[in-house]
Amino acid sequence: MLGALAFLAVPATGAAAATPAVDVNPTITTSATCDFAAREWVVTWSVANPNPVEGTIGNVRVTPPGQPLVGLPNRLPALGTITGTQRVAGDAGSASVTLDVNWDDNTVTYDASGFIALGRCGPPATRTVLVSANAVCDAAAREWSIYYNITNPNAIAGTIGNVRVGPPGSALQLQSDRLLPFGTVVGNQRIPADQFTASITFDVNWDDNVVTYDIYRPVYIKTTCR
Structure with a gap:
């Protein structure tokens, strides 16, 4: 009589890697310095990606209008940060950036934004000595x-x-x-x-x-x- 067949469970030695996913929106931070002679604020914007997925920056909107964000790469690396600079008039009062990110996993983050309030940059109407x-x-x-x-x-x-x-x-x-x-x-x-x-x-x-x-x-x- 043949003995019963026994099936031995063998532990799996590997598993399929999970696909990275976007679960946190990018963070936009900013700082500003006064170019006194030019009567302009130099505003530096930083976009940080806390996700393990790369993305493409698009649909960038700024205020004040007509004072663009310069030098910002269009690719946002995974877990990385990119920066750009905006120059605004010394009496502008504030500046902002709004943008979208088209992630490589085919999801989209809309209207990520940053804002900074600004004082006066440049000489006042009168100077006191x-x-x-x-x-x-x-x-x-x-x-x-x-x-x-x-x-x-x-x-x-x-x-x-x-x-x-x-x-x-x-x-x-x-x-x-x-x-x-x-x-x-x-x-x-x-x-x-x-x-x-x-x-x-x-x-x-x-x-x-x-x-x-x-x-x-x-x-x-x-x-x-x-």
């Missing part, structure tokens, strides 16, 4: 020594020029004629001890070719120097 003064008596020389602190509260440098003083002939000796962003330049003027008023007037030629004229700082001395 702050000037303070302090008079010190040099009794031995019978002179007042007047120190002027000229402070630039703006995010752009300038050059001090066309300096005029009172009384005439009492020259202003400047530490430097360059007024750096948020910096202070000290100047010194010496006048006779019997004088009780002094002043300086000057212009600032800013590095973006704007000029602030006739910055005036008087000094009134109410004591004697002896």
